[in-house]
Amino acid sequence: MQETNGLTGDELCLGYHGRRVVDCASLHLEPARVTALVGPNGSGKSTLLRALARLHHPDAGSITFPGGGNALDLSAKEFARKVTLLSQSRPTPNGVSVRDVVGYGRHPHRSRWRNDDADGPRAIEHAMTVTGVTSMAERAVDELSGGELQRVWLATCLAQDTGVLLLDEPTTFLDLRYQIEILDLMRELADEHGVAVGVVLHDLNQAAAVADRIALLDQGRVRATGTPDEVLRADALTETYGITIEVGTDPATGLVTTRPIGKHLSRVTTS
Numbered sequence: 124m125q126e127t128n129g130l131t132g133d134e135l136c137l138g139y140h141g142r143r144v145v146d147c148a149s150l151h152l153e154p155a156r157v158t159a160l161v162g163p164n165g166s167g168k169s170t171l172l173r174a175l176a177r178l179h180h181p182d183a184g185s186i187t188f189p190g191g192g193n194a195l196d197l198s199a200k201e202f203a204r205k206v207t208l209l210s211q212s213r214p215t216p217n218g219v220s221v222r223d224v225v226g227y228g229r230h231p232h233r234s235r236w237r238n239d240d241a242d243g244p245r246a247i248e249h250a251m252t253v254t255g256v257t258s259m260a261e262r263a264v265d266e267l268s269g270g271e272l273q274r275v276w277l278a279t280c281l282a283q284d285t286g287v288l289l290l291d292e293p294t295t296f297l298d299l300r301y302q303i304e305i306l307d308l309m310r311e312l313a314d315e316h317g318v319a320v321g322v323v324l325h326d327l328n329q330a331a332a333v334a335d336r337i338a339l340l341d342q343g344r345v346r347a348t349g350t351p352d353e354v355l356r357a358d359a360l361t362e363t364y365g366i367t368i369e370v371g372t373d374p375a376t377g378l379v380t381t382r383p384i385g386k387h388l389s390r391v392t393t394s
């Protein structure tokens with residue numbers, strides 16, 4: 124495991140056009156751990172992740188690597204060798220092949236004047252294999268389905284080969300198989316390669332299953348952080364989401380499970 128993996132946002136204040144949307148939020152992404160950010164729409168998850176990826180400048184607070192190095196001091200290329208973000212939406216280039224888009228991930232590893240990225244071809248092939256896009260390598264990305272494209276962008280991030288991987292709703296658009304494979308991949312990257320993974324997930328049960336730690340955001344504040352058992356509490360979730368959420372234990376796995384209760388359920392619970 125690389126000891127330099129990991130990233131800490133401390134007391135981050137973030138806003139748009141003077142409107143504060145994240146208020147003194149701290150988030151510690153540990154090496155070899157998956158940290159899930161959960162919370163309602165608009166609670167600030169993407170903004171916080173984007174700030175950690177240096178795509179949103181903080182009004183206050185710090186972003187540091189283990190050992191105290193200031194993430195904001197690095198050049199863009201140095202930073203991109205350490206941290207990557209799979210964002211919710213990226214502009215899709217026209218007529219560019221899947222293999223070439225995945226190759227974009229190697230940009231931080233290439234010098235300006237010559238192609239000296241010896242690990243590049245292996246990293247690109249590996250990233251395409253684990254995301255299941257090898258069979259579409261020569262296709263143009265603008266001809267792919269939403270889920271196929273999501274996997275290509277994930278492959279691009281993996282090819283970047285960073286110690287910190289930030290993923291904003293990576294399972295969106297994906298069918299069940301690829302949702303589960305991406306969760307498995309996150310665990311593998313953390314467990315076998317020591318990567319610090321920070322991931323925004325809406326599915327609380329997926330978060331409980333994959334994450335070592337969960338941060339629950341509520342109106343721009345981190346309401347709770349800890350293990351899934353510590354954070355996924357019925358009272359806190361019900362208050363945060365504004366809907367009754369029951370919490371239990373999955374008898375098959377022993378994992379904490381959550382069940383939002385909607386009126387539609389009365390159709391099956393009353394007869």
Ligand SMILES: Nc1ncnc2c1ncn2[C@@H]1O[C@H](COP(=O)(O)OP(=O)(O)OP(=O)(O)O)[C@@H](O)[C@H]1O
Nearest residue numbers: 139140144162163164165166167168169170171340
């Ligand atoms: N580009 C922007 N300009 C102005 N306000 C923005 C912008 N992006 C997000 N916001 C606002 O910032 C707040 C936090 O948004 P953010 O996208 O971080 O929330 P989120 O928790 O990721 O939400 P979701 O679950 O819907 O993706 C929201 O009130 C949102 O409307």
